Amino acid sequence: MKIYTLNVGQGQFVVVVSNSEAIIVDTSVPLSPKNPIINVKSALADILKGKNLVGLMITGFDADHFNEVGVKIALNKYRPDWIMYPKYFKDSKNASSAFAAIKEFEKGNEFAKYSISLSDNNKRHYSDLSKDFSFEVFSPHKEDMDSSNNCSLVCKIKEKSSGATYLVTGDTENNRWDSITKIFGASIKSDVLDAPHHGSKNGITSDAINLIKPDTVLISAGVDHSYGHPDSEAVKVFNSVTKKVYSTNYSKEGQSILTEISKTGAGLVVESKVYVPSEAATVGLAAAVAAARGTNTPPSAKVGFGD
Numbered sequence: 001m002k003i004y005t006l007n008v009g010q011g012q013f014v015v016v017v018s019n020s021e022a023i024i025v026d027t028s029v030p031l032s033p034k035n036p037i038i039n040v041k042s043a044l045a046d047i048l049k050g051k052n053l054v055g056l057m058i059t060g061f062d063a064d065h066f067n068e069v070g071v072k073i074a075l076n077k078y079r080p081d082w083i084m085y086p087k088y089f090k091d092s093k094n095a096s097s098a099f100a101a102i103k104e105f106e107k108g109n110e111f112a113k114y115s116i117s118l119s120d121n122n123k124r125h126y127s128d129l130s131k132d133f134s135f136e137v138f139s140p141h142k143e144d145m146d147s148s149n150n151c152s153l154v155c156k157i158k159e160k161s162s163g164a165t166y167l168v169t170g171d172t173e174n175n176r177w178d179s180i181t182k183i184f185g186a187s188i189k190s191d192v193l194d195a196p197h198h199g200s201k202n203g204i205t206s207d208a209i210n211l212i213k214p215d216t217v218l219i220s221a222g223v224d225h226s227y228g229h230p231d232s233e234a235v236k237v238f239n240s241v242t243k244k245v246y247s248t249n250y251s252k253e254g255q256s257i258l259t260e261i262s263k264t265g266a267g268l269v270v271e272s273k274v275y276v277p278s279e280a281a282t283v284g285l286a287a288a289v290a291a292a293r294g295t296n297t298p299p300s301a302k303v304g305f306g307d
Contacts, residue, residue: 001164001261003192003218004047004275005246007038007254010222010229011064014194015047016166018132018159022051024080025157025168025194026059027070027098035223038256038277041073046277053078054130059153059170061090061098064198068097075105082129086140086170087117088151116153117142134158138180138188139172149197150176156190164261164268165189167212169196169203177208188212191261191270195219195238199230199247204237212241215270216259219247223254246272 004015011028029040056074058066066085074080083102105111118124119142126135139154152170159165167190172180177196180188193214197203198221217238221229230247238245246257258275261268 001159001162001166003166003257003259003261004043005218005220005248005257005259006040006043006275007036007248007256008040008220009033009035009037009254010198010225010227012059012194012198012220013040013070014168014218014220015044016133016157017047017051019161020050020052021054021130021132022048023055023057023130023133023157024053024074025057026065026170027056027074028064028067029070029073031069036253040070041077043256043275043277044073044078048078053080054082054133055080056083057153057155057157057168058083058085059168060086060148060151061088061092061095062148062171063092063094065170066098067094068101071098071101075101079109081110082112082114084114084116084126084129084135084153084155086151086153087115087120088140088145088148090148116140116155119143132160134160136187138184139176141179144176144179146175147173149173152176152196154180156188159261162261162263162268164191164263166192166194166261167214168194171197171200171203173197173200173202174205177205181205181207181211186211191215191268192259193217193238195230195234195245195247197229198227199234200227201231201233204234206237206240209237209241214242215268216244216246216272217242218257218259218272219245219249221247221249223249223252225249244270244272 014025149171
């Protein structure tokens with residue numbers, strides 16, 4: 001399993017790849033970035049070469065996870081078979097325009113939609129959406145849908161061939177984690193964690209991290225953003241179980257991260273490095289464009305925190 005956590009500023013765009021198939025998790029592509037970001041079109045052309053994009057997974061309907069530009073890039077170029085998203089209503093211009101793009105795509109394509117709410121549908125396991133991946137859903141549930149953040153999709157993506165796992169979390173907050181940990185316990189254990197709520201201090205609890213027990217934590221956050229993600233308190237919680245914590249907003253230019261989970265005779269091995277496509281794929285700085293033609297290097301360790 002390969003996980004590409006792309007630098008799109010204060011938002012999330014992740015591509016999960018196996019032997020022949022791929023999944024996109026969230027589609028944030030800012031129109032006017034204040035800092036350099038990766039060119040998503042160029043990155044996808046590189047990552048998805050020879051792969052079949054089978055599905056989109058949208059964790060929530062705020063613009064930093066779901067927008068029209070990203071949706072159109074994924075749908076019109078790569079034509080996935082399905083989309084999965086949480087079942088709730090978000091009355092916003094951003095959500096409306098993104099769903100309009102989906103509706104337009106549906107007119108000429110066979111396209112399945114999976115609207116997830118565990119209170120309405122007890123089905124949590126989806127093994128027939130992909131030949132390479134299976135999916136286990138943990139959230140949302142209407143009893144905890146007290147905010148758009150707690151309506152986020154929480155889903156474990158598992159590579160069938162290796163057993164490697166990646167836990168997708170959206171903007172899930174602490175009070176929802178209290179319910180998830182109580183109900184599902186050690187079932188949420190995963191090799192790699194998508195840091196909840198961009199590394200917010202309200203996005204992870206000690207109980208949750210000790211049950212997930214990730215080898216690696218990946219944070220999608222913007223350079224010099226007003227929210228100041230990742231929060232040092234969240235990083236401390238992550239570091240209580242692993243020192244392998246990486247963020248897209250490390251350094252002034254930010255970084256995209258490639259994390260690979262490999263099956264060996266001794267078990268699964270997780271390694272991360274800075275990802276740059278084979279062609280220039282940053283916008284905003286000439287130096288960043290030149291750097292994109294260089295050699296991949298290890299990501300700056302532990303998002304600048306700790307040893």
